[in-house]
Structures are given as structure tokens and as C-alpha cells.
Amino acid sequence: MSKVTVVGAGNVGATVGNVLAHKDIVNEVVLLDLKGDMARGKALDSWQQAPVDYYSTKLRGTDNYKDTKGSDVVVITAGIPRRPGMSRDDLIGTNAKIVTSVTKSILKYTKNPIIIVVSNPLDVMTYAAWKSSGLDSSRVFGMAGILDTARYRAFLATELGVSPKDLQAVLMGGHGDTMVPLPRYTTVAGIPVTEMIEKDKLKVIVERTKKGGGELVKLMGTSAWYAPGAAAAQMVESIIKDENRIFPCCVQLKGEYGLKNMFLGVPVQLGKKGITKTLELKLNKSEMKLLHKSADHVKDVMKVFNKMKLV
Numbered sequence: 001m002s003k004v005t006v007v008g009a010g011n012v013g014a015t016v017g018n019v020l021a022h023k024d025i026v027n028e029v030v031l032l033d034l035k036g037d038m039a040r041g042k043a044l045d046s047w048q049q050a051p052v053d054y055y056s057t058k059l060r061g062t063d064n065y066k067d068t069k070g071s072d073v074v075v076i077t078a079g080i081p082r083r084p085g086m087s088r089d090d091l092i093g094t095n096a097k098i099v100t101s102v103t104k105s106i107l108k109y110t111k112n113p114i115i116i117v118v119s120n121p122l123d124v125m126t127y128a129a130w131k132s133s134g135l136d137s138s139r140v141f142g143m144a145g146i147l148d149t150a151r152y153r154a155f156l157a158t159e160l161g162v163s164p165k166d167l168q169a170v171l172m173g174g175h176g177d178t179m180v181p182l183p184r185y186t187t188v189a190g191i192p193v194t195e196m197i198e199k200d201k202l203k204v205i206v207e208r209t210k211k212g213g214g215e216l217v218k219l220m221g222t223s224a225w226y227a228p229g230a231a232a233a234q235m236v237e238s239i240i241k242d243e244n245r246i247f248p249c250c251v252q253l254k255g256e257y258g259l260k261n262m263f264l265g266v267p268v269q270l271g272k273k274g275i276t277k278t279l280e281l282k283l284n285k286s287e288m289k290l291l292h293k294s295a296d297h298v299k300d301v302m303k304v305f306n307k308m309k310l311v
Helices: 011-025 036-053 088-106 122-133 145-160 199-210 212-220 226-240 285-306
Strands: 003-007 028-032 058-062 073-078 116-117 140-142 245-254 259-270 274-277
Touching: 003 011, 003 088, 011 036, 011 140, 011 226, 028 036, 036 058, 036 212, 073 088, 073 226, 088 122, 088 285, 116 122, 116 226, 122 140, 122 226, 122 245, 122 285, 140 259, 140 274, 145 199, 145 212, 145 226, 145 245, 199 212, 226 245, 226 259, 245 274, 259 285, 274 285
Parallel strands: 003 028, 003 073, 028 058, 073 116, 116 140
Antiparallel strands: 140 245, 245 259, 259 274
């Protein structure tokens, strides 16, 4: 029996639950939200979709943490979304309290879950969840790089007129404007992307990727949900099925890339025990400089969280 809890039944959380149900890889998905009836309604709606789309995963909505007991994986999407004019860092005061509280509540009923954080500002909220959980850092990490590379690959697919299925990419650093897309590690069906697109056009796409979340906030008046929800569900799938897929995730660094005691996006392998391996790529001087610049920004936001003394 496998069970996944999604905390926060808003747009992102509900999408995580619905995508997971369609994958049909877990027995139960619990949607938990302070607005219990909303969570129950969305879970019921997805369950009524099961006969149409042919899946057996049961969905349950609740506002009671007791219903999360025995969860294998917990996805935290709870928190206020970005609004026009807000940066991810503007969310820290409110969302840090929410993520800390959610983590402690989950651990009252499940001793050793794997926790995936989606709430923003992502890197620091992952740090907050880890600090308040007491779990090994291999079991607490954040969803960022999968979403960011998805946006990067989608933009490239549009520009090149190819299927996004054939694009592979690595992206590192913080989840925000200081993220570090790596064209050197980007391929189209195994062909280096630098052989298929002009340098100037590639640079424009890299810059668009960095501001990909903000672009959607301006268009919709709130944060995205389809791609973030699907990205988190893909991480859950690799864990539940013990696939050991390589994804860029926000993880605790312990000296890799010359960085330690912080959470930042780097490529890792994900399996049933969480992070089974952190990969250390051979970055050139320019790439390493950008990564450390991104790390400096994350460290500044971590200082803000530490001053709050929530844990």
C-alpha cells in the first residue's frame, strides 16, 4: 500500500493530486487543506474522473492531519501565491510560518516520510521544512529545477519547432531570477542545442526562463499550477517506483560545488529512500561563478528566515 499526502488543495496542490491519480501508481492521495470542504470537493471531483480516465487511485479530501497517517511521501504546496508586483522573497514572512507548522503537524502522525516542498520562496522553504522536521536531508527537498527546465525546454521546443519530448536540459541554482540554465548540458535528441540555435536567440530563451514564473503571474494574476503540479508529481513517481531518475532538485549541499549548509538546486537521483545520490558536474569558471552568485542570494533569504526564529 502506498499513500501520498498533498498539503494545500489550491491550484497547485489539486493538480499534484490529479496528475498522480492519472499515473495510477499509488493507492491513495490525501488532499489536506484548512478549507476542508474545498479539499473534499476537489478530491471527490477527481475521483469521479476515475471511471472516465481509467485509474484506481483513491482520493480523499480533509482538514484533519490524522488522515495523513502513514504517508510515504508528503508534498507541501501550502502558502500564499505570488501576486503581480511580488517577488518570491516577499512571501517569506507568511509562508515560512505555514511550512514550519505543516511540517510539524505531519510528523505527529508519520515518523519518517519523504517531504517535497513546492511553496515559495522555494529554496528557503525547503530549508525551513528540513529544520523543523529533524529528518535526514536526503528525505527533505524541493521542487524547482524540474519546473524551470520544463519551461526552458518548452521555450526551446517552440523556437526550434520540435517536440519537447526530445529536449533534455540541466538547470541549477536558486528558484528565481538567479537560476543558472546550462546550455552546454542542453540537447535535442542527443544533439547539443548550441548546434541548432543561434547564440543570441538562446540567450533570450535563457533570460525568459529565469523570469518564467513572473511572466505567468503577470498574465494570470497569480502563480502557475499545471506545470508546477505535474513537476512535483513526476518527483513522487520516481520515488514511489524507485526509478532513480536524475532531476534537478533543491537539496542540502554538503561541500558540493564549494557550497555547504544551504539548500540549492543541483542534479540528483531520486529513489524510494529520497535522494540516493547528488551529482557534481564539472562546471567551467563562468558557470561556477553564476552558481555561487545564485547561492549568495539564497543565503541572504536564509538569514531572513533564521532571524524569524521559528525553529
